[in-house]
Amino acid sequence: MSKTTALFGLALGGLASVATLTLGAQQTAARPDFTGVYYPFNPDAGPAPSRGAGTPPRPVAVIDGRAGRPATAPKLAPEYLAKWDAMRESRMAGNSESDPNANCLSAGMPGMMSMGYGMELQQTADKITMYGELNDVYRRIFLDGRVPTQRTLDDPTFAGYSVGHWEGDTLVVNTVAIREDTLLDLFSPHSDQLSVQERIRFTAPGVLEDRLTATDPKALLEPFTQVRTYRKASPPNDELREFSCAEGLLSVK
Amino acid sequence: MKTVSAIAAALAAMSAFAHHSNSAFDPDKVVVLKGTVTEWRWTNPHVWIILSVDDGNGSKTVWEIEGRPPGILARNGWSKNTFKQGDVITVDFSPARDGSHTGLSSRVTLADGTVLTQATPQ
Numbered sequence: 001m002s003k004t005t006a007l008f009g010l011a012l013g014g015l016a017s018v019a020t021l022t023l024g025a026q027q028t029a030a031r032p033d034f035t036g037v038y039y040p041f042n043p044d045a046g047p048a049p050s051r052g053a054g055t056p057p058r059p060v061a062v063i064d065g066r067a068g069r070p071a072t073a074p075k076l077a078p079e080y081l082a083k084w085d086a087m088r089e090s091r092m093a094g095n096s097e098s099d100p101n102a103n104c105l106s107a108g109m110p111g112m113m114s115m116g117y118g119m120e121l122q123q124t125a126d127k128i129t130m131y132g133e134l135n136d137v138y139r140r141i142f143l144d145g146r147v148p149t150q151r152t153l154d155d156p157t158f159a160g161y162s163v164g165h166w167e168g169d170t171l172v173v174n175t176v177a178i179r180e181d182t183l184l185d186l187f188s189p190h191s192d193q194l195s196v197q198e199r200i201r202f203t204a205p206g207v208l209e210d211r212l213t214a215t216d217p218k219a220l221l222e223p224f225t226q227v228r229t230y231r232k233a234s235p236p237n238d239e240l241r242e243f244s245c246a247e248g249l250l251s252v253k
Numbered sequence: 254m255k256t257v258s259a260i261a262a263a264l265a266a267m268s269a270f271a272h273h274s275n276s277a278f279d280p281d282k283v284v285v286l287k288g289t290v291t292e293w294r295w296t297n298p299h300v301w302i303i304l305s306v307d308d309g310n311g312s313k314t315v316w317e318i319e320g321r322p323p324g325i326l327a328r329n330g331w332s333k334n335t336f337k338q339g340d341v342i343t344v345d346f347s348p349a350r351d352g353s354h355t356g357l358s359s360r361v362t363l364a365d366g367t368v369l370t371q372a373t374p375q
Contacts (some may be wrong), residue, residue, distance in 0.1 A: 094277060094350070104298065117325055133324050135298075241324030247297040 032169055032202050035123045037238040038230035040115055043207075064091035065187065074188045074214070074224035083189045100183065104245030106137040106158035108182025109175050110196045110212045113228050118240050128164070128171070133240045141173050153177050160196070173198040184214055184224060191218035206232035278347040278357045286316060287343045293336040298322050302336065302358070304344065317355045318346050321371045331369055340364065 065088030096102035117133035126144040139159040160178035175196040194216040214224040292303035300320040346356035
């Protein structure tokens with residue numbers, strides 16, 4: 001082997017190594033690891049007001065419809081708008097039967113992705129498992145290519161049945177078989193034909209974005225889209241606590 | 254009659270401590286009360302401070318003040334040992350719409366001036 005040939009071979013080998021390294025980097029970039037504890041935040045909000053002295057913030061976020069239906073709410077077909085109106089009347093009268101949180105129930109998809117008290121994601125090659133502290137909600141996204149069976153479709157659940165695949169660095173998820181008695185945004189009813197499409201990705205280190213689109217040909221006049229943003233937690237806030245909502249039912253004096 | 258009253262009282266207590274919609278409280282009002290802790294319940298889905306408040310006429314009024322869940326509060330510096338019986342504290346809260354002596358707290362100020370809030374970490 002001449003010296004030139006040997007150098008050429010070495011150069012080719014080097015190129016191959018570079019190519020392998022580049023491919024490896026792309027694979028890493030294409031399959032981010034979402035594992036971790038996250039809390040929702042509003043990336044458009046300004047700095048939080050200072051605490052301590054002065055007037056305290058309003059402590060209660062009341063969702064009973066007395067302020068009317070916000071412009072950002074799902075566009076409901078008349079039959080479902082009438083259902084919302086009945087729910088509103090009941091909530092304003094102080095009743096809680098239509099409020100999943102008040103009944104220790106999961107909000108169901110897509111409302112459960114508000115994850116107001118934080119969520120923990122555990123990712124493997126075949127599955128992402130989500131736990132939400134508020135009402136101890138639980139959700140799985142299957143990544144192994146399975147599809148819902150007829151038995152699954154006939155047995156809707158709060159979280160529904162989610163399958164996903166990767167498109168570059170984005171996890172694309174479709175969820176079906178969602179219980180008809182859950183609410184789209186904690187306040188808007190839907191039909192048994194609800195499905196939810198999501199695109200989940202990191203928009204910055206530790207910042208996870210979930211773009212959710214709910215489609216429902218019976219209840220929605222147009223798809224309902226929400227963007228949820230979460231920030232990855234650092235110690236000591238990376239430990240969620242059990243919620244065990246029913247404990248409150250036992251607290252009778 | 255006594256039995257009926259006892260059942261009614263038990264039901265009332267149950268409805269007070271069970272989970273519920275926030276619409277039971279008036280978010281446009283904030284009441285500030287100083288009192289003595291008689292009981293501290295570190296329970297899901299909401300914690301409770303039972304507060305004895307001097308009404309200024311020689312008698313005491315018992316207030317049942319609700320807070321957020323232990324998980325949220327633990328991440329804001331609260332704990333199961335935050336209060337003990339006899340502690341004097343000041344509580345800011347939204348009162349119940351029905352006029353009962355209950356409310357939903359927004360912050361608590363301890364006797365040494367420490368302020369405890371209830372925000373979610375971000």
